[in-house]
Amino acid sequence: MATALKDFKWVGTRAVRPDGVEKVTGRAKFGADFSLPGMLIGKVLRSPHAHAKIKSINIEAARTLNGVKAIITGSDFNELPSEWVPAGEVQINFRDLSRSIMARNKVLFEGHPVAAVAATSEIIAREALALIKVEYEILPHVIDVEAAMSPDAPILHEDLFTAGVEPSPKTASNIAKRVDYSSGNIDDGFKEADVIIEKHFTTQPVHQGYIEPHATVASASEDGQCSIWTSTQGQYVVRAYCSEVLQLDISSIRVTPSEIGGGFGGKTTVYLEPLALALSKKAFRPVKMVMSREEVFRSSGPTSGSSMKIKIGARSDGTITAADVELKYQAGAFPGSPIMPGCMCALAPYNISNAKVVGYDVVVNRPKVVAYRAPGAPISEYAVECVINEIATKLNIDPLDIREKNAAKEGTRALYGPQFGAIGYIETLLAARGSNHYKSKLHENQGRGVASGFWFNIGGESCATININTDGTAELVLGNPDIGGSRASLAMIAAEALGIDYNKVHPIISDTSGLGYNFLTGGSRTTFAGGLAVNEAAEDVVRQIRERASKIWDIPEEAVTWEDGFVRPAGTNAGNFEPLSLADVAGMAAKTGGPISGHAQLNAQGAGPGFGTHICDVEVDEETGRVTILRYTVVQDVGKAIHPSYVEGQMQGGASQGIGWALNEEYIYDEEGKLQNAGFLDYRIPVASDLPMIDTIIVEVPNPRHPYGVKGVGEVPIVPPMAAVAGAIADAIGVHLTDLPMSPPRILKELNKKQ
Amino acid sequence: MKTHITTTVNGEPEEFLCETEQTLLDILRDELNLTGSKEGCSSGDCGACSIILNGRLVCACLVLAVEAEGQKIETIEGMADGEELHPLQKNFLKDAALQCGICTPGFLIAAKALLEKNLNPTEKEVRYWLAGNLCRCTGYDKIIRSVLNTAEEMRRK
Numbered sequence A: 001m002a003t004a005l006k007d008f009k010w011v012g013t014r015a016v017r018p019d020g021v022e023k024v025t026g027r028a029k030f031g032a033d034f035s036l037p038g039m040l041i042g043k044v045l046r047s048p049h050a051h052a053k054i055k056s057i058n059i060e061a062a063r064t065l066n067g068v069k070a071i072i073t074g075s076d077f078n079e080l081p082s083e084w085v086p087a088g089e090v091q092i093n094f095r096d097l098s099r100s101i102m103a104r105n106k107v108l109f110e111g112h113p114v115a116a117v118a119a120t121s122e123i124i125a126r127e128a129l130a131l132i133k134v135e136y137e138i139l140p141h142v143i144d145v146e147a148a149m150s151p152d153a154p155i156l157h158e159d160l161f162t163a164g165v166e167p168s169p170k171t172a173s174n175i176a177k178r179v180d181y182s183s184g185n186i187d188d189g190f191k192e193a194d195v196i197i198e199k200h201f202t203t204q205p206v207h208q209g210y211i212e213p214h215a216t217v218a219s220a221s222e223d224g225q226c227s228i229w230t231s232t233q234g235q236y237v238v239r240a241y242c243s244e245v246l247q248l249d250i251s252s253i254r255v256t257p258s259e260i261g262g263g264f265g266g267k268t269t270v271y272l273e274p275l276a277l278a279l280s281k282k283a284f285r286p287v288k289m290v291m292s293r294e295e296v297f298r299s300s301g302p303t304s305g306s307s308m309k310i311k312i313g314a315r316s317d318g319t320i321t322a323a324d325v326e327l328k329y330q331a332g333a334f335p336g337s338p339i340m341p342g343c344m345c346a347l348a349p350y351n352i353s354n355a356k357v358v359g360y361d362v363v364v365n366r367p368k369v370v371a372y373r374a375p376g377a378p379i380s381e382y383a384v385e386c387v388i389n390e391i392a393t394k395l396n397i398d399p400l401d402i403r404e405k406n407a408a409k410e411g412t413r414a415l416y417g418p419q420f421g422a423i424g425y426i427e428t429l430l431a432a433r434g435s436n437h438y439k440s441k442l443h444e445n446q447g448r449g450v451a452s453g454f455w456f457n458i459g460g461e462s463c464a465t466i467n468i469n470t471d472g473t474a475e476l477v478l479g480n481p482d483i484g485g486s487r488a489s490l491a492m493i494a495a496e497a498l499g500i501d502y503n504k505v506h507p508i509i510s511d512t513s514g515l516g517y518n519f520l521t522g523g524s525r526t527t528f529a530g531g532l533a534v535n536e537a538a539e540d541v542v543r544q545i546r547e548r549a550s551k552i553w554d555i556p557e558e559a560v561t562w563e564d565g566f567v568r569p570a571g572t573n574a575g576n577f578e579p580l581s582l583a584d585v586a587g588m589a590a591k592t593g594g595p596i597s598g599h600a601q602l603n604a605q606g607a608g609p610g611f612g613t614h615i616c617d618v619e620v621d622e623e624t625g626r627v628t629i630l631r632y633t634v635v636q637d638v639g640k641a642i643h644p645s646y647v648e649g650q651m652q653g654g655a656s657q658g659i660g661w662a663l664n665e666e667y668i669y670d671e672e673g674k675l676q677n678a679g680f681l682d683y684r685i686p687v688a689s690d691l692p693m694i695d696t697i698i699v700e701v702p703n704p705r706h707p708y709g710v711k712g713v714g715e716v717p718i719v720p721p722m723a724a725v726a727g728a729i730a731d732a733i734g735v736h737l738t739d740l741p742m743s744p745p746r747i748l749k750e751l752n753k754k755q
Numbered sequence B: 001m002k003t004h005i006t007t008t009v010n011g012e013p014e015e016f017l018c019e020t021e022q023t024l025l026d027i028l029r030d031e032l033n034l035t036g037s038k039e040g041c042s043s044g045d046c047g048a049c050s051i052i053l054n055g056r057l058v059c060a061c062l063v064l065a066v067e068a069e070g071q072k073i074e075t076i077e078g079m080a081d082g083e084e085l086h087p088l089q090k091n092f093l094k095d096a097a098l099q100c101g102i103c104t105p106g107f108l109i110a111a112k113a114l115l116e117k118n119l120n121p122t123e124k125e126v127r128y129w130l131a132g133n134l135c136r137c138t139g140y141d142k143i144i145r146s147v148l149n150t151a152e153e154m155r156r157k
C-alpha cells in the first residue's frame, strides 16, 4: 500500500495553512472568544486546603444575591460506579472524573472545586463565591510520592486497595496499582556485566503550559438539547464525558470545538464543560466559564512527578546485559498516572534480553494528572537514558555508538509485547552522528549530551467527509481540532488523492453532529489516522466520479480509469471520449445521480512507533549555576513529513518543552500543601531569550501501513531532552545529575560539592 | 459608577463605559468585541494581550480601561491594510511561525513594535525583545526566523 517513494504534488510541500489568515489577523475564535446573547458568567469556588473533609456548604447568602442565577455543588452530581474504561492512550474512571471536577464529601487538593456559580456578570459571580460558606475539617496531607507510599501516610481514599498484587491487600493505601513487565533473568544478566550503574532519580510534575486557559460556553434549552462551545482536543470526548458525568443521552449534546490555543494532552479531559452545562440546566441561559491562569496551574494538568530506581549492566563492549527499573509516579488526587506507558516505554528503544520493569501508581494531594505529550514516557526514558550515558562515559564509548549497539530494529520484540515493524531508530542515530552539530568542537565549561526517545503513536477512530462542489472545489469535513497544522496536512492529502489544487480544498472542523465519532487530537494520531480517513473518503469520491463518467459516456464502470485528476476511457475499446476532470464530472452531478460526496469511518490501525535522537550543547556558568543551551538538534523518524514545516515545528516545540522540564519547571508547594508558584512569572517556561535556534533533521522511514508512509510526530520530541541536557551538563562539569529540574541552585550545590 | 471613555482604536474613534476595575483588555475583548488580543495570564507575563498604546508596546491586561482616555490604541485587528497583510503577517504564514496561533497576535504586535524602532535587529535583539511573549508550541525558532526575514525584506524595500 505504501506509495511513499512516488513524487507528490502537494504532500511534502510547505503550503500555507488554510486557517492561517484567520490566525494572523485575530479573527480566529478561540475558547474565550465565543459569546451568546443573554450569557451568564460562571465561576468556581475552589478548596483552599490540600486535604479536608467538607462538613457543610451553605449557599443561602450567595443564592439570594441579586444577579445570581444558579449555584451547583457536589450534591448536584450523581454518584457513578467506579470502573475503568479505555480512553485512547490512557484509561478513565468516570466516578473519579466526576469527583475531581466537583468535590463530594472531601477535598483532595488545593484548587479542588467545591461549588460553582452563574451570575449576570463576572463581578457578581465573584461576590457570590465569597458568600458561600464552606466548613472544612482539615486533614493531614501528602504531596511527595515516596511519602505517600509509606505505611503511615495520610490516606486519600479509604476504598483504595492496591491492584496488581497477590494476595490482594486488606488495608487501604495510596498505591493504586502495581504493574510489571519482565523478560529473561536479570540476575543472570547482571552476572555477565562488566559495569553496573545503579541510580535514583526524581522528576517534578510539570504543566502542559498551553497559553490559552480552559474556556467554555454551554447552553441548555428547555427541551433538553444542550450545546457546548469549548476549547478542547476532542469534541467527541467532551460530549462523551459530559454525557457520562451528567447522565444525559449522547445525542442531546452537541459540542463545537473552538480554535484551540495549545493542549499538549492537557485538553483531553473536561473541567469546566460539565459545570457550565449543569449551571445552564438550572438557569436555562448560556453560561460562559473561563479559567484564570492561576486556576489553570492549581487545578488542571499537570503530568506526574516521580521517583525512580534504575540499574543497568553492560559488557565492556557496550552490550547491555540487564536492566532493572522501578518507577513510582504521582497520579494526583485520583488513580491514573501514566505509569503503564511509563513502564512500557522505559526500555523500548533497546533490545535487552534480561529486563524487569516495575511501576507504581500513587495518589497524592495534588490535582489529578492528565496527559502531557507522550504521557509517562519522558519520565522513565529520561532516567534510563541518563544511566546509558553514564555507562558510555565509564566504558569510554561514544554515546551514539552504545545506543546503536543495543538499538531496537525491525523484528526486535519490545518488552511490553509486540514485535517492531519498520522503525527508524538506528537511522536517527546515524543521522545524528553525521550531523555538523555532532562534529563541531566545544570550548571550556561547555558540554555535549545526546539522548534518544520512543513513543508508540496511536491510531483510533477517525471519520472524514469530502463534499465535491459543482465547480470542482471540495469541502473537507474533519473531526479533530487543529492544534498545529492538521487542516493543512489533511487538505494536502485530500488534494493529492483527488488530483486537485490544494487551494481548492476547504477543510472545516465539524461539530459532533457532522461526522461519526472521532477520537481526540492526541497520541500523535491526527495526520496519521485522519490521513487514512481522508484518503479513504477521497477514494470513495473517485469511485463515484468513475461511476458518473461511465453514465455520461454510457460505458461500463470498469472501462473508466482515474489518473492525475482525470477520468479517461480505459482504452480505445472502451470508447473514444475526451478525458473529464473532477470539476467536469462534478458540474454534471445533478444530472448523473445527485451530489458527489465521499465518506470514510474507520478505526485506524498500524500507527508506526516513533523514535528520535537529540543532541544538546550547553555552557555552565560556574558562578551562578546557570545552564545556557548553546546548540540543539532534533533528529526524528517521522515516516513521511506531509508538511515539513509543521513537522519541524512539532520537533522544535517538543524539544523546548523538554528543555523547560529539564532546567526550570517545577511545582513548589508549601508546608500546607499549597502551590506557591501558580503563575508564569514563577513557573517559568522557556522564553525566546532562553533558547537558541533548534535544528531539525527529518528522517523518513516510511510506515508501510499508511498510504503516504506517515508515522506520528508530535510526542516523541519531548522524550529525549531531559537526558540530553543532563548528559551535556555532565560533560561540562563532570557530574551526572539525577534530580529535575537542573536549576541554578542545584547545579551550584553540585559544583560546590566537587570543589 | 461607570466611567465614559473616548479613544481611538485602529484609527477609528471609539467610546465605551467601564468600571474602574476593568482592564483595557476586558473592554477590548468584551465590550468592543476585539477578541484578537488574547488573555493568557492577566498578569503581564505572557504577552498574548500585546497592543500598542500611543506608540508604546504594552500588555493590555496591565492597563486600566480608564487610562485609555484620549489615547490611540492599535490592536491586531488593525494590522493589515485592507486586504494587504502586514509583511510580518505574510511571513508568519509563509514561515509557519504559528502552530496553535493563540500567541500569534501578541507576537505580531510586539514584532511590529520592534521593527518600527529597529529595522536591523540581531537575532539576540529579537529574542530579548520578544522575551515577554510566551509561545508553548513552536520553541520560538520559526517565529524568530520570520521576524528576521521580515526585517530583511523591509530593509530591501
Ligand code: FES
Residues within 6 Å of the ligand: B038, B039, B040, B041, B042, B043, B044, B045, B046, B047, B048, B049, B050, B059, B060, B061, B062
Ligand atoms: S494576558 Fe496580558 S500578559 Fe498575559
Ligand code: FES
Residues within 6 Å of the ligand: A211, A261, A262, B097, B098, B099, B100, B101, B102, B103, B104, B134, B135, B136, B137, B138
Ligand atoms: S503557537 Fe501555540 S502558543 Fe505559540
